[in-house]
Amino acid sequence: xxxxLSALTKPSVTxxxxxxxxxxxxxxxxxxxxxxxxxxxxxxxxxxxxxxxxVELGEGLPSISVPAGWIRSEAEGYLFQARNPxxxxxxxxxxxxxxxxxxxxxxxxxxxxxxxxxxSQELLRYRELSADAVTVNGEEGVLVTYAxxxxxxxxxxxVAPPVVVxxxxxxxxAGNRAVIVxxxxxxxxxxxxxxxxxxxxxxxxxxxNAQGAGQGTTEGNIGGNVQEGxx
Amino acid sequence: MQATYSSGDDLSRIQRVAHNRSGLWVAIVITLIxxxxxxxxxxxxxxxxxxxxxxxxxxxxxxxxxxxxxxxxLFFFYRLDRLEPEPKHMVLGIFVLGALAAGALHDPxxxxxxxxxxxxxxxxxxxLLGGILVVGFIEQFLIYxxxxxxxxxxxxxxxxxxxxxxxxxxxxxLATVLNFQYVVRSNGVDLDIGSIRMVVNAMAYAAFAGIxxxxxxxxxxxxxxxxxxxxxxxxxxxxxxxxxxLLNRTFGRGLDYNPWSDLIFAMIVAAVALGLxxxxxxxxxxxxxxxxxxxxxxxxxxxxxxxxxxTTQPVVTTTPDNPTTAADTTAAxxxxxxxxxxxxxxxxxxxxxx
Numbered sequence: 001x002x003x004x005l006s007a008l009t010k011p012s013v014t015x016x017x018x019x020x021x022x023x024x025x026x027x028x029x030x031x032x033x034x035x036x037x038x039x040x041x042x043x044x045x046x047x048x049x050x051x052x053x054x055v056e057l058g059e060g061l062p063s064i065s066v067p068a069g070w071i072r073s074e075a076e077g078y079l080f081q082a083r084n085p086x087x088x089x090x091x092x093x094x095x096x097x098x099x100x101x102x103x104x105x106x107x108x109x110x111x112x113x114x115x116x117x118x119x120s121q122e123l124l125r126y127r128e129l130s131a132d133a134v135t136v137n138g139e140e141g142v143l144v145t146y147a148x149x150x151x152x153x154x155x156x157x158x159v160a161p162p163v164v165v166x167x168x169x170x171x172x173x174a175g176n177r178a179v180i181v182x183x184x185x186x187x188x189x190x191x192x193x194x195x196x197x198x199x200x201x202x203x204x205x206x207x208x209n210a211q212g213a214g215q216g217t218t219e220g221n222i223g224g225n226v227q228e229g230x231x
Numbered sequence: 232m233q234a235t236y237s238s239g240d241d242l243s244r245i246q247r248v249a250h251n252r253s254g255l256w257v258a259i260v261i262t263l264i265x266x267x268x269x270x271x272x273x274x275x276x277x278x279x280x281x282x283x284x285x286x287x288x289x290x291x292x293x294x295x296x297x298x299x300x301x302x303x304x305l306f307f308f309y310r311l312d313r314l315e316p317e318p319k320h321m322v323l324g325i326f327v328l329g330a331l332a333a334g335a336l337h338d339p340x341x342x343x344x345x346x347x348x349x350x351x352x353x354x355x356x357x358x359l360l361g362g363i364l365v366v367g368f369i370e371q372f373l374i375y376x377x378x379x380x381x382x383x384x385x386x387x388x389x390x391x392x393x394x395x396x397x398x399x400x401x402x403x404x405l406a407t408v409l410n411f412q413y414v415v416r417s418n419g420v421d422l423d424i425g426s427i428r429m430v431v432n433a434m435a436y437a438a439f440a441g442i443x444x445x446x447x448x449x450x451x452x453x454x455x456x457x458x459x460x461x462x463x464x465x466x467x468x469x470x471x472x473x474x475x476x477l478l479n480r481t482f483g484r485g486l487d488y489n490p491w492s493d494l495i496f497a498m499i500v501a502a503v504a505l506g507l508x509x510x511x512x513x514x515x516x517x518x519x520x521x522x523x524x525x526x527x528x529x530x531x532x533x534x535x536x537x538x539x540x541x542t543t544q545p546v547v548t549t550t551p552d553n554p555t556t557a558a559d560t561t562a563a564x565x566x567x568x569x570x571x572x573x574x575x576x577x578x579x580x581x582x583x584x585x
Contacts, residue, residue, distance in 0.1 A: 010453075010518035011456060011459055014454065015245050015523055015526075017453070018453065018454050018455065022455075027379075029461050030372075030460050030461055033465065034368055037364045037465075038368060038369070040364050041360070041364035041365035044365070045346070045347075045350055048354060049350045051353065051354060069352070069353030086348060086349065088348065192346070
């Protein structure tokens with residue numbers, strides 16, 4: 001302790017001031033320390049961004065990864081629902097997972113069409129932007145990107161402008177059910193919030209389905225979220 | 232500790248470097264009381280001041296208030312440091328430079344490069360480690376850079392404690408900009424809670440800048456090992472990160488949030504940190520003077536000179552301002568290879584001659 005204190009208060013055995021060379025050496029040491037700290041900090045950042053917890057959706061259904069900081073909420077009709085409390089917008093980025101039975105002879109395309117009709121009735125100014133054929137854990141699926149207008153502060157009595165929301169529905173079959181994974185965020189923040197959608201899709205092994213391309217309604221790849229398929 | 236000798240430094244220079252400024256202690260105590268009064272006014276005497284104001288005036292008042300803690304610090308530091316105050320324009324200049332550096336680099340680095348809003352608060356470990364390694368290091372380096380690349384080589388920076396004073400001025404510039412941003416982002420602030428937050432910021436950044444300033448003062452006047460300044464930067468960054476981590480995690484948020492506990496915590500941290508810094512400065516000054524006086528005593532023959540002379544030839548030491556001979560520098564102290572930026576000399580050959 002005494003030696004530490006001594007080194008702290010009188011690091012030199014003389015009273016001589018440092019030479020220019022010594023000051024330059026100190027300078028370099030400080031900058032190297034800063035760069036090293038920021039490098040470690042960048043690693044912490046990446047770890048925190050990719051930090052997730054696994055959620056079991058139920059028997060016969062796959063599990064998904066959800067960003068660790070997201071808050072789970074309970075809602076009727078959903079297998080799982082969570083939102084990002086640190087979203088930059090008044091509309092918190094949210095994830096919801098639901099499942100519906102696939103009737104006899106029904107397939108993913110039918111489920112996707114039915115969901116599109118329901119969305120257009122429930123959501124204000126609903127507009128489908130694109131749809132892609134994908135594979136989810138090797139099975140066929142569809143990724144639909146759409147937009148609508150939400151008014152998240154109205155329920156709380158606050159006054160804020162409505163928000164244009166961009167969302168994606170990932171629809172795939174699991175057993176005799178169609179699973180719908182929905183990620184929605186303020187359209188203005190989609191680019192930054194997209195990483196969370198990627199994390200969720202990665203846990204489901206979502207890949208672009210080259211064979212099924214063209215089955216969708218509009219353009220090709222959506223938002224760069226879907227990785228190239230292995231096949 | 233073994234002293235070696237040269238005539239590059241004279242005793243008066245060392246005495247100036249090691250000058251203790253007891254007025255600064257009083258300044259710190261009075262400043263802390265002043266900051267408490269500032270928060271007291273808005274919480275007890277004018278608690279509803281902001282209620283009547285619309286957005287525009289509220290933001291304007293918030294912006295004015297965000298500079299008040301820094302103004303109180305700087306005012307008392309200056310008023311009570313009467314013996315040898317730093318030039319007003321220098322201290323103010325460093326304050327403004329700190330604010331400009333923070334305005335130009337703080338937000339772009341933290342939010343655009345590191346995107347801290349997306350991850351820093353997601354887990355306790357990312358908050359703690361990110362708060363130290365990213366936020367702490369960037370903020371403390373800004374303070375270091377402002378002092379190092381402006382006033383550091385100026386002749387006005389002539390005392391060890393000046394490092395602390397100028398670093399605190401830079402830290403307060405940073406705190407003021409953060410307060411500004413807080414007011415603007417919140418579209419005006421609740422003046423009672425807002426005033427507490429502004430004071431907490433000012434105290435915290437002044438305290439951590441004080442730590443940085445101590446190390447800056449040391450590297451200005453001492454030969455330091457290579458790890459010394461990086462250790463200072465790391466120490467200040469750790470305190471910076473740890474403080475805001477504890478502030479966020481320990482004192483409850485949401486409905487339990489009590490801003491007064493933040494204020495008390497910040498006040499204790501500021502008092503302890505700055506008290507420690509000035510104690511260290513005084514100890515370092517004592518050590519410097521002790522070494523200088525011992526060297527003087529040895530040179531006038533009161534005790535044996537440790538480095539035996541190899542020649543009796545008179546040695547000429549030249550400095551740009553004040554050429555002297557060895558006979559003139561019997562009061563010289565310290566320094567085996569004195570090539571001070573402000574007093575270069577021919578001491579290397581002098582050592583050989585001896």
